[in-house]
Amino acid sequence: MRRYSAFAVAREALRYHSGWERAWASPEPKKKYDVIIIGAGGHGLATAFYLGKRFGIKNVAILEKGWLGGGNTGRNTTIIRSNYLQDPSAAIYEKSRSLYETMSQDLNYNVMFSPRGVIMLAQTHHEVRGYQRTAHANALQGVKTEYIGPERVKELVPIININGPRYPVLGGLWQDRGGTARHDAVAWGYARACSDMGMDVIQKCEVTGIRRESGRVVGVSTSKGEIDCDKLGIVVAGHSGVLADLAGFRLPIESVALQALVSEPIKPCMDVVVMANTVHGYMSQSDKGEMVIGGGADGYNNYTQRGSFHHIEETVRALIETFPMISRLKMLRQWGGIVDMTGDRSPILSKTPVDGVFINCGWGTGGFKAIPGSGYGMAELIAKGSSPLTDAFSLNRFKEGRFIDESVAAGVAH
């Protein structure tokens, strides 16, 4: 693989850009792999990447029924933060955030990580106490966050209305090393790195069956034929329940639609990410100038990748009160993704009842930020059967009462 660099850009400029290679290969599947990962979104590709990088397991295929990063990796609002309450969450999300800092160098692919800072607004006294508690917890976990007052919020976000009639801004939880990244580039960068290691990224290859013998996985049936494997990683977000069904076990997960939208592009007006969990809305400004807006998930099971209009209306209504300036903005695009929600709003990274099958799911409304950390831990789980990053997130935690309860800490916007 030719490396991307300033020199490469100059070289190609002198020869009509005729020398750029394809970023990744599109091979046909082999008969057998050591590990098959189902799902070429961020989490699946990161898992494969770290299998190769950390454990030298490179006979790996990543199967994708659609196209690279065409699911939730391409449908989120690209927010990266690690200000969670519980220790296992802080560990994996902070690992992830720190990996984002060097991802462009690690992958030789510009993922445009922008550590612009994330504020979660406290708009009720309950939230003030909650975020102060989170700030203290983060201090103990080694995650740099601080609780700030309304004056500092106004200083960081001049366009905010801190004296809203119903929910005035009382303060906020500020993580100055959080931010955003280019979501597609994360998938593309990992795909390129995986392909470079000799792994097969196979698109338009839908898994239709998971073959087992004596309780152990032996391969998968796909739209491109039978493929054998020693180990199988299921990393498919909203469709986790469908794949688990093929493997013969159940998951404590429900799939619902989560929507986002962007406005027409405007001049730079807000250089941090603002999340307002009480009123169900969050917003940042993309490099193109669009205001990127997200809100709450729909309330009922849904696989259609489109959500209900009134959720957009609620989100926008809340944000207009918080940012009066945006009231006349036109909205350009709206889309939905299917998110996999667990009871405690924490992910599942776990062995399963089927030997050799591992699952990484349940990231719900907040998976993008976790991509590198999730892959880092999941690769270790698949290679060694256990990982300090993932062990707390096992499937049996529900039965054992070891919840990692982030439903309160994370609020709705995750």
Add this chain to the structure above:
Amino acid sequence: MLMLECPYCGVTADETELSPGGEAHLTRFGPGASDDEFHDYLFMRENPKGVHFERWRHAYGCGKWFHAARATDTLEVFGTYPAQTTKPPQEILDKISAKRPGWTWRDLK
């Protein structure tokens, strides 16, 4: 927008008038149940890509709880029926079978 007909007051309500209540026809397990039964009752929900049976409440209307049969992959509604039953009425099952031969949900088909 999803619209459901309330089987009690007969109003065809927009989803803004309704509250979703999750999976229908759950068997409650409590004291005396095994760990597995209690775990499944609390956490294991049907999550089909296809036919699903749910509870809804006509929250901003007559206030009654009712059931709906719906497809999660197309948002098609097969019908609604009152809450005082442990399984869907045969006419709704027949309607689903006519449209989706081979469907299953728990032990229904």
